[in-house]
Amino acid sequence: MNRTTRRKALSSAFVGFCALSVLIALVPLALVLSFVVSQGIRAINVDFFTQMPKPVGEPGGGMANAIVGTLMLAGLGSLMAVPIGVLSGIYASEYAGTRIASLIRFAADTLNGVPSIVIGVLVYGIAVLPFKQFSALAGGIALGIMMIPIIARTTEELLLLVPGTMREGALALGATRARAVFTVVLPAALPGIITGIVLALARISGETAPLLFTAFNNRFFTTSLRQPISSLTVQVYTYASSPYADWQRQAWAGALVLVTIVLLCSILARVATRRLESMHAR
Amino acid sequence: MILTPKIEVAGLNFYYGAHRVLEDINLRIQPNQVTALIGPSGCGKSTFIRSLNRMNDIVPGARVEGSICIDKQDIYAPSVDVVNLRRRVGMVFQKSNPFPKSIFDNVAYGLRINGMTSSREELRGRVEASLKAAALWDEVRDRLQTSALALSGGQQQRLCIARALAIEPEIVLMDEPASALDPIATQKIEELIYQLKSRYTIVIVTHNMQQAARVSDVTAFFWLGRLVECDRTNKLFTAPKEKLTEDYITGRFG
Numbered sequence: 022m023n024r025t026t027r028r029k030a031l032s033s034a035f036v037g038f039c040a041l042s043v044l045i046a047l048v049p050l051a052l053v054l055s056f057v058v059s060q061g062i063r064a065i066n067v068d069f070f071t072q073m074p075k076p077v078g079e080p081g082g083g084m085a086n087a088i089v090g091t092l093m094l095a096g097l098g099s100l101m102a103v104p105i106g107v108l109s110g111i112y113a114s115e116y117a118g119t120r121i122a123s124l125i126r127f128a129a130d131t132l133n134g135v136p137s138i139v140i141g142v143l144v145y146g147i148a149v150l151p152f153k154q155f156s157a158l159a160g161g162i163a164l165g166i167m168m169i170p171i172i173a174r175t176t177e178e179l180l181l182l183v184p185g186t187m188r189e190g191a192l193a194l195g196a197t198r199a200r201a202v203f204t205v206v207l208p209a210a211l212p213g214i215i216t217g218i219v220l221a222l223a224r225i226s227g228e229t230a231p232l233l234f235t236a237f238n239n240r241f242f243t244t245s246l247r248q249p250i251s252s253l254t255v256q257v258y259t260y261a262s263s264p265y266a267d268w269q270r271q272a273w274a275g276a277l278v279l280v281t282i283v284l285l286c287s288i289l290a291r292v293a294t295r296r297l298e299s300m301h302a303r
Numbered sequence: 304m305i306l307t308p309k310i311e312v313a314g315l316n317f318y319y320g321a322h323r324v325l326e327d328i329n330l331r332i333q334p335n336q337v338t339a340l341i342g343p344s345g346c347g348k349s350t351f352i353r354s355l356n357r358m359n360d361i362v363p364g365a366r367v368e369g370s371i372c373i374d375k376q377d378i379y380a381p382s383v384d385v386v387n388l389r390r391r392v393g394m395v396f397q398k399s400n401p402f403p404k405s406i407f408d409n410v411a412y413g414l415r416i417n418g419m420t421s422s423r424e425e426l427r428g429r430v431e432a433s434l435k436a437a438a439l440w441d442e443v444r445d446r447l448q449t450s451a452l453a454l455s456g457g458q459q460q461r462l463c464i465a466r467a468l469a470i471e472p473e474i475v476l477m478d479e480p481a482s483a484l485d486p487i488a489t490q491k492i493e494e495l496i497y498q499l500k501s502r503y504t505i506v507i508v509t510h511n512m513q514q515a516a517r518v519s520d521v522t523a524f525f526w527l528g529r530l531v532e533c534d535r536t537n538k539l540f541t542a543p544k545e546k547l548t549e550d551y552i553t554g555r556f557g
């Protein structure tokens with residue numbers, strides 16, 4: 022074999038290997054999705070969205086309370102994490118190279134690596150025990166704490182990507198530093214930051230462990246921040262590990278709804294991002 | 304010529320950390336004239352022009368000695384508000400840097416952040432006037448709400464000029480404004496500069512000596528951080544006093 026054919030063969034082998042790896046990575050995804058969809062679709066119906074859970078033995082019922090609960094918990098988490106995350110991201114990028122900036126980065130990375138159950142236990146200690154009450158608020162705090170590092174890091178990285186000339190342009194027009202950041206630099210990075218926020222949302226909406234210690238679960242419908250609240254993940258966990266066929270069936274439906282929410286989030290983020298980007302670069 | 308200088312630089316030294324890049328610069332810049340700064344790259348032209356609106360303040364470790372007076376007021380005096388200064392001294396950068404916003408919002412930016420207009424109509428009028436002054440109005444009048452990033456390079460640079468003019472500065476600094484543009488776009492910018500000098504004091508950095516000869520009234524030649532010679536443009540290019548200047552403009556180095 023001469024050098025060229027050898028090189029070409031090697032190259033094709035490498036490309037083939039890459040393609041194979043992609044395939045292998047996609048298989049579990051496809052399996053999970055097809056399984057969840059096929060099982061979930063059989064159990065899902067209008068009742069599932071509108072009814073409360075029925076006591077053991079009574080057939081039917083749904084997860085209306087858990088669906089609302091999941092949305093509320095994710096909303097509470099974002100309410101807490103978006104401002105804190107974005108602002109610390111801004112700080113870390115604005116004062117890049119300073120002690121505090123590297124401290125923020127280190128803290129975010131560490132927090133990101135903390136197992137979610139530990140965060141659950143922590144919030145249990147600070148927001149459940151003192152009030153002797155599981156609550157939606159505690160659940161929101163736990164999810165918020167998990168979202169902060171993701172949002173902070175994405176914000177920081179995306180802000181650092183905005184060309185310095187953009188900021189100089191604003192400063193040269195008489196903008197103060199804060200003004201330049203909030204009116205030019207941040208908007209330029211916004212599409213990416215929104216994607217980061219949605220990814221954080223998608224990530225935490227699948228969490229069960231931290232909710233077990235904080236929001237716990239609730240058989241009844243509630244929107245109170247001070248009451249325990251049901252969530253899809255905890256409900257799926259409870260139902261899937263129960264011995265009742267009807268509950269197991271509903272667990273699949275819950276899983277399907279959960280996956281759909283995450284998917285919708287991603288699509289929404291895409292659309293929002295596209296909109297913003299086309300506004301920026303058409 | 305017994306004009307009061309618009310800008311008067313005296314004994315200016317400039318340091319990035321321990322590295323001195325400008326050495327004892329003394330220069331007077333007259334109002335309503337175009338002053339060109341030429342010299343080989345790395346000689347400190349950008350540093351000099353950026354010290355005129357204190358753009359270097361944001362560079363860590365940058366330090367200034369000596370004085371720069373605009374209308375007899377030292378712009379590095381502690382009492383000077385940088386934001387105010389930059390409002391009076393506009394700047395156009397080497398690489399055009401429109402904001403990722405609409406054409407309208409780009410020009411309106413300075414007006415808005417400085418609260419310079421009191422009504423929507425006034426804002427629209429000022430944006431239109433600035434775009435006209437930058438010779439861009441006819442090309443963008445029916446797409447003001449589209450993104451500025453969709454404009455061609457030359458149009459983007461004229462947009463940046465319009466944006467700078469909108470807040471009615473007294474001085475406009477331009478750091479190689481045409482270096483990234485094709486000849487036709489360059490010519491448009493040069494014509495524009497010629498038109499603008501009746502209303503503004505213009506300082507322009509260029510590495511292109513023909514350009515300096517075409518657009519400027521006065522040319523200053525920088526070399527290794529020093530101001531070698533400054534004179535009326537036609538004199539500097541035809542009868543330079545310094546040997547160094549002559550070598551440079553005849554292309555013997557640089």
Ligand SMILES: Nc1ncnc2c1ncn2[C@@H]1O[C@H](COP(=O)(O)OP(=O)(O)O)[C@@H](O)[C@H]1O
Nearest residue numbers: 319324342343344345346347348349350351362
């Ligand atoms: N931000 C900076 N930090 C440190 N050194 C710099 C910085 N900017 C420019 N310099 C140095 O200062 C000198 C002059 O640069 P500059 O003013 O950009 O020259 P010119 O515009 O004439 O090409 C060069 O040696 C350059 O390396």
Ligand SMILES: [Mg+2]
Nearest residue numbers: 348349350478
């Ligand atoms: Mg330069």
